[in-house]
Amino acid sequence: MYVKKNEPSHTDDALTQLGEDLRGLRRAQGLTLEDLAAASGKSVSFISKIERGQARPSVTTLQELAGALGVPVGWFFETDGPVPADERPFVVRANRRRKLSYSGLTSTDYMGFEDHLLSASLDGQLALGISTYEPGGNSGDELYTHMGEEAGLVLKGQIDLQLREKVFRLNAGDSFSFAGDIPHRYSNPGDTPAQIVWANTPVNLRR
Template sequence: MSSMISTPPKMLRPSNLEGLAEQAEQPVNVEELLNVGDRIGREIKNLRKARGITLDALSDAAGLSKGYLSQIERGVSSPSVKALHSISRALGVTISWFFPPKADGDSDLRDYVVRASSRRKLTFVGGITDELLSPNLGRQLELLRCTFPPGSESGKEPYTHQGEEAGYVISGELDLWIRERHVVLREGDSFAFASDLPHRYANTNKRECVVIWAITPPSY
């Protein structure tokens, strides 16, 4: 039985460990699945690496052989719908993650441009919603639009991870702790810090907070 990898080494925020909130799964267009070439393999590999997960760990969680997964990532084999469901659950996303909506006439730009209507979105049990503004996770920089409902937080304890991050508050307020320092970020404020500094954040207000967040390297 396949299951989500419960404790990947890298996470964007610890609250993601609670998993995705219940959301409708979009059906897979089999014709699209058969004509993706090696793109879907790259998407799987990029997401796996961004989450710091090895092929061995993904193989165990998805119930698929390491060799088969390697062939999918290299574009040698195309995954079946059943295999893709297993992979998506193991990586903590819905299967629609691998099939973002395409804007008419933009197929040749999908690796460079993300239309507002084509963003990949994940909503977690803790209420936080991440929208991926980067075209994919294969580059050195990841850009997100993060929505924090009232009461949502990264966790009670500070955490650390590899890389650096920066953000800009579009609306609302966000409480940010870096080491022992606490600051309230308001609309128009921005921040940046090394991610290996103990940090956490929360929306302690009654109004939703929206932040544009940049992370390098990607750690979804």
């Protein structure tokens, strides 16, 4: 297909979006270019070029970057065909939610729960997601903290929200909010899956 000079192609658009996704995810995890370079074994200049849409990473490189960031490599790929350019910055379709993993981000083992990102972008001040906790699942054995604020709504099942020494038993329809610097932890005490929709501000995926 002929492309006019200086007119972006669909490939250019894809590289630009890939770079934006990588930069947004890196920043949301509080990592510098140097941090990601050290964790992935890639150079700072190469990662910077990827983030600016000026370099095409191989699948192997994406796997290494994904591993360093604690996400599956599928994070960087569409799951059901291309997303319309005017839709992607604002809308996340149910079949295109991106899965979040926390392995490698902390020393704490996260057991029996899974996060999916509902936000269309990680470049803003708000992250929205949905967590599913299997029976007995939890966010880790230890309480943890982060910057900003956190709020959520229990969609189904039961959740025990621990804030410092206090544990609150939450049922479907119950909601919560607290400052992220309060040590906290989630767990599912029930015998059916539990689900929470949550929001963090500013964006911080190390919830």
